Amino acid sequence: MFDGTEPASGPEREVRTTCPYCGVGCGVIARVAADGAVSLRGDGDHPANRGRLCSKGSALADTLVPDGRLLHPEIDGRRISWDEALDAVARRFSDAIARHGPDSVAFYVSGQLLTEDYYVANKLMKGFIGAANIDTNSRLCMASSVVGHKRGFGADAVPGSYEDFEQADLVVLVGSNLAWCHPVLNQRLLAARAARGTRIVVIDPRRTDCVGNADRHLALKAGSDALLFNGLLAHLAAGGHADAGFLAAHADGAEAALAAARADAPDIAVVARRCGLAEAEVAAFYGEFAATGRVVTVYSQGVNQSSQGSDTVNAILNVHFLTGRIGRPGCGPFSVTGQPNAMGGREVGGLANQLAAHMGFTAAEVDRVGRFWKAPRMAAKPGLKAVDLFRAIERGTVKAVWIMATNPAVSMPDASRVRRALAGCETVVVSDCIRDTDSGRFAHIRLPARGWSEKDGTVTNSDRTVSRQRAFRAGEGEARADWWIVTQVARRMGFAEAFPYESAAEIFREHAALSAFENGGARAFDIGALAAVDAAAYDGLAPFPWPWRAGGQAQQRLYGDGRFHTGHGRAQLLPVTATEPPRSLPDGALLLNSGRLRDQWHTMTRTGLSPRLSAHAPEPCLDVHPADAAARGLGDGGLARITTTAGEALARVRVTAAQGEGTVFLPMHWTDRFTGACVVGRLVDDEAVDPHSGQPDLKRMPATVQPYSPDWTAFLLARHPVEPAHGGYWARRAVTGGHLVEMAGRGAIPDPAAWLPGLDPGGTPVEFRDEARGSLRIAWMEGGPDGERLEACLFVGAAGRLPPRDWLAGLLAADRVDDGARASLLAGRAPGAVVDEGRIVCSCFGVGIKRLASAIRDRRLTSVEEIGAALKAGTNCGSCVPELKEVLRHAHQREVA
Known part of the structure; x- marks a missing residue:
């Protein structure tokens, strides 16, 4: 058994674990050789992926490097012992509570935590500190689905399984770029299409990679999804497609929901006009939905990350309730989550408005959880949601914050406000496996947490399948499991009796027992069958869906019996009124949309280590429609300045008809570690949030876009990462052997010593400068017994006058540079024929x-x-x-x- 302190070691072996990226929850088999070398492949027995892996999962072994790891506890940058660090966290939090009350402290956690980590953190905050100020980055991606599910089903429970993708006759993708964000599910869907003719409809303002395999694409106006589904609800009822038997026996609220939908979308012409679609497109989609018995509606961040996300979820649910398309194979609404354990975090109360085991803050539920935990001071009301939490830190009402496994200084909207808040906070604690993150730079106390390959526990994926994540490598340095760190702090705060855990298995047993405590089927989440699982059984636990009640079987599909988890046991249709996007759009402004790329993950602390993943999208690119580009003088491959009321950014331009006219798209992944000025969170304000879920609108920020014309361009190849310090543009990516930094700026070419801090490659610099042509070339060579090797090279020139990078990057990766390559190096010409792959x-x-x-x-x-x-x-x-x-x-x- 691998717990929070013992190292993973042993002879050559294979370990079954789970991928740490998206909510698909793919099984992975790690093969560890006797010398510690790791190779990875998909687990053919795992129900989520059946052996498939996407590009990120396939490249996981590339990321298992010690680069950038936080290896030891630190206070103010000074290495300290674990005892000193844990004592300091406990003392500072206890002092803040004693002086200002329990609401003066907060945790901000992450879907990157395992369920056992989440459980212990939630228990400490809500049961023993006595406040509910623990929120998670899942607030940014899944909170609106949670609200919609609870209002419609009575529980935060996805009703179907991935098999429904393969059993449906029609799959509708709403605001979901499945091909890039959940590639393995997309592969399963395409296999079903090939095998049985499953039809696919994509509803998205952008022409994403999903559209190429779709039968229909509705490129609707951003923010009009709720209206489209209100119109569908009214159309289905008018056409006699309502399931009267299901509604009478199992659902409430149909009349009110239909009245709202008819008022909102009286006919197809109104829907088409307000959605920016042709009437024929809308009519065809409505007709296809009505005529198809087995329909799965898949939705993701395009729905959730909206100021009307919760109501849009319920508009989708209403359609399935009206027609009885739920609880049967190949039917139902399906929310696909962004993070590997977003659902596991919600199971244990990781959101500020939840208690553990899917309970809320009614008096009875507070009492129930308090009695189970024997908690001395249960939180009796919801805590601060993410946006409000960081506002409270900025105001100074929250004095101490503990950030675990996430990077809010990048990912939160109005990231500049978040940075101001953290800079002024009395105590910032950061637990992370990476030392130098944007948020970590504000930390007073850094705690080294274990990374994916070193962690042991469970995660829950998008179709409620619980899987074991097993460690197959020893922790780097002094890194420890997150649950162990929280447990140790809890003991030092005086709660040792309630936090006796010495293994993840012990925490899981308690979590399972609480899920069944005074449940009796009232709550959807129940894994009571595992409340007494021993260490060996936990270690060998196979993937299973919940609920799995004591004495019963694990249940793959919910609501097939027509019984829901609302108080009256019936599904609830909700009246929805679609609102126009609340953003006012100044003259000439475009709507900025943000989202994920195929080969990157969150803020790139892991994927950014892989040269092959970095090569697909090597720089942050702003996607612009050709008409919008022409109107603004933007050229494909040029640079643009993006300006909003929240901030500014510089990005490369990609002119593409896949982008809807009047909108632009910018990836969310780049941080101050990887680019000079392209943090999406600094462009999006935190003013527009869903009033029910607190989820911010990250898809429709007004922005002006103008060309940025540099006077010079440059690139640097170096074995170690460098962050240029100039007022222009730069973007860094991993290449074999080191890093490639692309740069551009205005004015005179700056002195490299001034704008490349940290560049100290060693060796002897060889320089070539041509003032007349405005070019500068420097190479640093390090000699050795086997010849010289390239440590770094810098090429600067007038805009657009730089040599190809690929062959120079190959020199950086080489053990030594021969005479021919050395002679060609500063000339910028390869000594022989070189294959230029391009992007x-x-x-x-x-x-x-x-x-x-x-x-x-x-x-x-x-x-x-x-x-x-x-x-x-x-x-x-x-x-x-x-x-x-x-x-x-x-x-x-x-x-x-």
């Missing part, structure tokens, strides 16, 4: 856009299968298949033209 499309096999285009042209390739046979692209994880289809389509369009 990488297939991360698994390193196939770039230029090689693809050449192969399609020269070998007359006409299908993804032919590309795979010729170049291997698309034959491993399959995540690049939608993009390969787009490349083929554009190549053939050029031929016809």
Whole structure:
């Protein structure tokens, strides 16, 4: 058994664990050789992925490096012992509580925590500190689904399973770029399409990679999803498609919901006009939905991250309740989560408005949890939700905050406010596996937590499947499990009797027991069958869906019997009035949308370590429609300045018809560690939030976009990361052997010593400068017995006059540089023929856009299968298949033209 303190060791072995990325929850088998080398593959027995992995999962071994790890506890940057660090956290939190009360402290946690970590943190805050000021970054992605589920089902429970994707005749993707954000589910859906003809409808303002495989794409106006589904509800009722038997026996509220929908969307013409769609498009979608018995509606952040997200969820649920499309194979609404354990966190009360085991803050529930925990001072009311929590820190009413496994200085809206708040807070504690994060730079106390490969516990994925995450490597340095860290602090705060845990299994047993405590079927979440699981059984626990009640079987699908978890046992249809987007749009402004990329994850502390993942989108790119680009003088591949009321950013421009006119899209992943000025959280304000869930609107921020024309451009290749200090643009990514930093700026070329702090490659610099042409080239070479190797090189020139990077990056990765390469280095010309891949499309096999285009042209390739046979692209994880289809389509369009 691997607990919070013992190292993982032993002979060559294989360990079943779970991927740490999205909410699909794929099973992974880690093979650890005797020398510690790790290789990874998909777990063919895991019900979520059946052996498949996406590009991120396939590259997990690339991220198992010690680079940047937080190895020891620190106070104010000074290394200290664990005892000193734990004593300091306990003392500072206890002092704040004694002086200002329990509401003066807060935890901000993460879907990257395991369920056992979450459980202990929630218990400490709500049961023993006596406040509910513990919220999670799941507030930014899943809170509106939680509200919608609780209002409709009576419980925060996804009713179906992934098998419904394969059993449906129609799958509707609403605000969900499944191809990039949940690639393995997308692969399962496409396999069902190939096998049985499943039809796919995509409802999204953007032409995402899902659209290439869809039968229909509704590129609706941003923020109009609720109206579209209100119109669908009214249309279904008018056409006689309501399931009168289901409504009479199992649902309430249909009349009120229909009255609201009819008033909101009296006919298809009104819906089409307000959604920005053609009437024929809306009518065709409504007709297809009405005519298809098995329909699954999949929704994600495009629905949730809205100021009307909760009501949009209920508008979707209303349609399924009205037609009885729920509780049966291939039917139902389906929320896909963004994080690996967003659902597990909600099971234990990780949100500020929840108690553990899916209980809330009614007097009876507060009493029940308090009695189970034997808690001396149970929180009796909800705590501060994420946006309000950081506002309270800024005001000074919250004196101490503990941030665990997340980076709010990047991910929160109005990130500049968050940074001001943390800078002024009396005590900031950060538990993380990475030392230098944007949030960590504000920490008074840093606590080294274990990373994915070192952690042991459970996670719950989007279809309620609980899986074991098992450690297969020893913790780096003095890193410890998060549950162990919280337990030790709780003991030092005087709560040792309630926090006796010495293993994750002990915590899981208590969690399972609480789920069944005074339940009797009233609450959906119940895993009481495992309340007495011993250490060996816990260690070998196979994936299972909840509920799994004592004496029963694990239940894969909910509500097939028509009994819901509302007080009256009936589904609840909710009246929804769709509102126009509340954002006022100044003249010339565009709506800024943000979201994920295929090969990156959150703030890139893990994926940013992988050269192959970084190659697909090497810089932050702003997607702009051609008409909007032309109107603003923006060129493809140029730079743009994005300005909002919250802040500014610089990004590379990608002109694409996939982006809706009047809108732009910017990825969420870049931080101050990876770029000079492109933190999306600094562009989005925190003014527009859902009034029911507290979830901020991250999809519709008014922004002005203007060209940024640099006087010079540059790139730096170095073995160690460097963060340039100049007022222009820069973006860093991993390459084999080191890092590549792209830069651009205005005015005179600055002195490298001044704008490249931390660049100390050693070795002897060799310099070439041409003042007339405005170019500067420097290479740092380190000599050795086997010859010289390249430590770093810098190329600066007038805008657009720089050599290709690929062959120079190859020199950085080489053990030594031969005479021919050395002579060519400063000349900026490769000594021989070099394959220029261009931007990488297939991360698994390193196939770039230029090689693809050449192969399609020269070998007359006409299908993804032919590309795979010729170049291997698309034959491993399959995540690049939608993009390969787009490349083929554009190549053939050029031929016809």
